Amino acid sequence: MIVGANNVFNLESYYVKYLREFGIDLFHFFAQSIFYEYYRKSIINKIVFKSGFSGIYTKINNKFKEEVESFKPEIIWVFKGLEISPQSLLWAKERGIKLVNYNADNPFDFAGKGSGNIYLTNSIGLYDLHITYYDWIKSKIEQDYGVQTVIIPFGFGISEEMYERCCKEEEIMKTCFLGNADKYRAELILELADGGVKIDLYGNSWEKFITHPNIEIFGPLYEDEFWLTLRRYRVQLNLMRPHNLNAHNMRSFEIPAVGGIELALDTDDHKKYFQVNKEIFIYTDLEDCKRQIKKLLSFTTIEAQKIREQARNRSVSSGYSYKSRTEEVLKTIKLLLP
16 A cells, blocks of 8 residues: 555656556555645635644544555555654554655655654654665664665656657757755755856746846646656756755656756765766856856767767666666565565
8 A cells, every 4th residue: 555645746656657567456545635635725724734723634544544444455655654643553553564664855854844744753663664765864764763774766757758759859058957946946046047057947936036137937847848858958957955965866867867967966876876977967066066067068969969878878777767666665565574
């Protein structure tokens, strides 16, 4: 039983897809989607929830128990887990069900209101297995809670057909950042723009943070347009958030997989998974970022195409697809069963 959201762009959608392809009997409970449907329905619902008088979590947890009793899973795999109470998890454990958690954020350093809550914090020690993308998180969970934790990095989910379509895109000789706005990211982007870098931004809420002659703002992108845009631009900027400064994120693998030219922060993970200056480019600070952008924009079309091919080949040959990640997870999870 997978507990998460039903959006195609959520991480769990890839695992649901491939687990089913591998013949796993699976039920997907949309806990997060039920919450957001309620929360976004009206301003009154938001006010009631923030005041602490909402019953939405009670509703979700009651439904969770109903689905568990109906489906009778051997394993419950919770993605993040903001909506599922520790009491509900204990209730499932008492019935002999093994519990697995995959948090795509840092459970010890909340980047925003959607990154964590008391349910998440108080549930860490209840799981039988944690899956994380970051060595530091793995060490902390194992040391502080004594729960087995494995590293499964993020990956990519682009199909071969979509990749071939992306290869036909005409190149845009600019820098792009694809992701939602926050104060931290906006400060970095503005400094680059002040330094003469022309940047196109795609995502939610950028207009609240930025107005600049060197910056064009567009809305969020999903599915086909997401991949096409990652491919189009000469430079795809990957900005890490403060809670993640020495790791990697989803874009770390998505950009190379589509044959994009990625410029990312210098982290241990980026150097672990890709060959620098061949498959990925890195920067150490904003001045270095500006220099790297200028260098990448100066490459000939032939030089840029070689980088794109090398990035794509590394992604495929090293098994960075979510299909391969699902096989890795499945081997580990099966060890939980008698």
